[in-house]
Amino acid sequence: MDLFLTGSSGLPIYRQLFDQLCAQILDGRLKSGDALPPIRAVAKELSISVIPVKRAWEELEAAGFIESFVGRGCFIAPMSAEKLQRLKASMAADKLSDAAAYCRSLGLSLAEAERLLSDAWASPGE
Amino acid sequence: MDLFLTGSSGLPIYRQLFDQLCAQILDGRLKSGDALPPIRAVAKELSISVIPVKRAWEELEAAGFIESFVGRGCFIAPMSAEKLQRLKASMAADKLSDAAAYCRSLGLSLAEAERLLSDAWASPGE
DNA sequence: GATATTGTGCATATTCAATGTACACAATAA
DNA sequence: TTATTGTGTACATTGAATATGCACAATATC
Numbered sequence: 001m002d003l004f005l006t007g008s009s010g011l012p013i014y015r016q017l018f019d020q021l022c023a024q025i026l027d028g029r030l031k032s033g034d035a036l037p038p039i040r041a042v043a044k045e046l047s048i049s050v051i052p053v054k055r056a057w058e059e060l061e062a063a064g065f066i067e068s069f070v071g072r073g074c075f076i077a078p079m080s081a082e083k084l085q086r087l088k089a090s091m092a093a094d095k096l097s098d099a100a101a102y103c104r105s106l107g108l109s110l111a112e113a114e115r116l117l118s119d120a121w122a123s124p125g126e
Numbered sequence: 127m128d129l130f131l132t133g134s135s136g137l138p139i140y141r142q143l144f145d146q147l148c149a150q151i152l153d154g155r156l157k158s159g160d161a162l163p164p165i166r167a168v169a170k171e172l173s174i175s176v177i178p179v180k181r182a183w184e185e186l187e188a189a190g191f192i193e194s195f196v197g198r199g200c201f202i203a204p205m206s207a208e209k210l211q212r213l214k215a216s217m218a219a220d221k222l223s224d225a226a227a228y229c230r231s232l233g234l235s236l237a238e239a240e241r242l243l244s245d246a247w248a249s250p251g252e
Numbered sequence: 253g254a255t256a257t258t259g260t261g262c263a264t265a266t267t268c269a270a271t272g273t274a275c276a277c278a279a280t281a282a
Numbered sequence: 283t284t285a286t287t288g289t290g291t292a293c294a295t296t297g298a299a300t301a302t303g304c305a306c307a308a309t310a311t312c
Contacts, residue, residue: 012269027233038289049271054291070290071278089242092229096239097246099225103218107153110247113222114240116215120223121236138300164258175302180260196259197309 001037005046013048017056025065025076026088036066036074127163131172139174143182151191151202152214162192162200 003020005013024030037045039053046053057074060066068074079087103113129146131139150156163171165179172179183200186192194200205213229239 014269023231027231040289050290051270051272055269057290068290069278070276071288073289088232088234092232092234092239093242093246095225095228096242097250099221100243100246101250102149102221104247104250105149105153106214106218108214108218110244112215113218113247114243116219116222117226117240117243118236120219120226121230121239124223124227124230140300166258176259177301177303181300183259194259195309196307197257199258 001042003042003046005048013046013052014055014059017042017053018059021056021060022063022065026084026091028084030076032076032078034076036076038073127168129168129172131174139178140181140185143168143179144185147182147186148189148191148217152210152217154210156202158202158204160202162202164199 001024003017005016009016011019021030021036030036036057039050039057042053043050057066057068061068061074064079065077066074067077100113103116108116127150129143131142135142137145147156147162162183165176165183168179169176183192183194187194187200190205191203192200193203226239229242234242
């Protein structure tokens with residue numbers, strides 16, 4: 001369970017954690033039934049309080065990604081491979097649709113946007 | 127000058143206004159020398175206080191997009207067509223790079239991402 | 253010069269993220 | 283059965299960011 005925080009992103013801690021867990025579930029690193037680390041352990045590891053961790057877990061539960069049980073822990077919720085696939089595609093589509101709308105509003109052509117996308121794909125770092 | 131606010135975006139008011147103005151300048155709807163409406167007028171139109179409007183204008187000024195003069199108003203700053211073009215490309219690249227990173231983190235291939243992008247391009251509405 | 257219009261600054265209220273601490277429930281060991 | 287440990291949960295508080303209202307200063311208009 002590798003989690004990290006970047007102060008530079010501007011996003012609140014609970015949001016960063018949510019995003020990372022979400023990604024790990026969607027890409028298969030975390031599977032149905034897997035136990036999440038206790039929120040205290042995560043908090044200690046990241047040198048933060050339990051609250052943002054708790055909140056991230058809460059939102060993951062509300063989104064149906066995990067289930068939590070008092071005294072036992074939190075676990076990745078069961079989800080069919082098909083649903084997982086559909087969710088993944090839909091979330092990626094949302095993000096790209098957003099970017100597409102933005103590029104269109106700037107007057108770019110689809111070809112230009114595709115060019116920029118593949119450029120970004122090649123050099124993820126910068 | 128059409129401006130609007132969406133409570134659903136989660137973004138602060140001043141940020142929404144900044145983004146919209148920015149887009150209108152970049153796509154040419156607003157040109158060098160054009161006068162912006164007085165911040166009070168915008169505030170009244172949107173039924174908000176002047177502060178978020180002021181702040182949006184401030185950040186636009188800091189970014190070099192507009193110039194403000196006490197008693198006279200605010201105006202789109204002069205900017206060469208080349209610079210405008212470069213800025214546009216760079217902002218589009220940022221947005222796409224972000225989306226690209228997200229899609230990669232989900233384990234998508236470039237081809238899949240490109241497919242989703244062109245789909246989104248075709249049907250902007252949904 | 254008088255007045256209206258414009259951007260600016262300051263004190264205040266509100267919202268939200270994060271902290272610390274105390275509580276409630278479940279599993280295990282004695 | 284009881285005590286202990288490990289787990290998620292709830293509450294009161296702090297601090298920062300956002301938004302409000304009103305007063306101020308500079309410019310334009312008459």
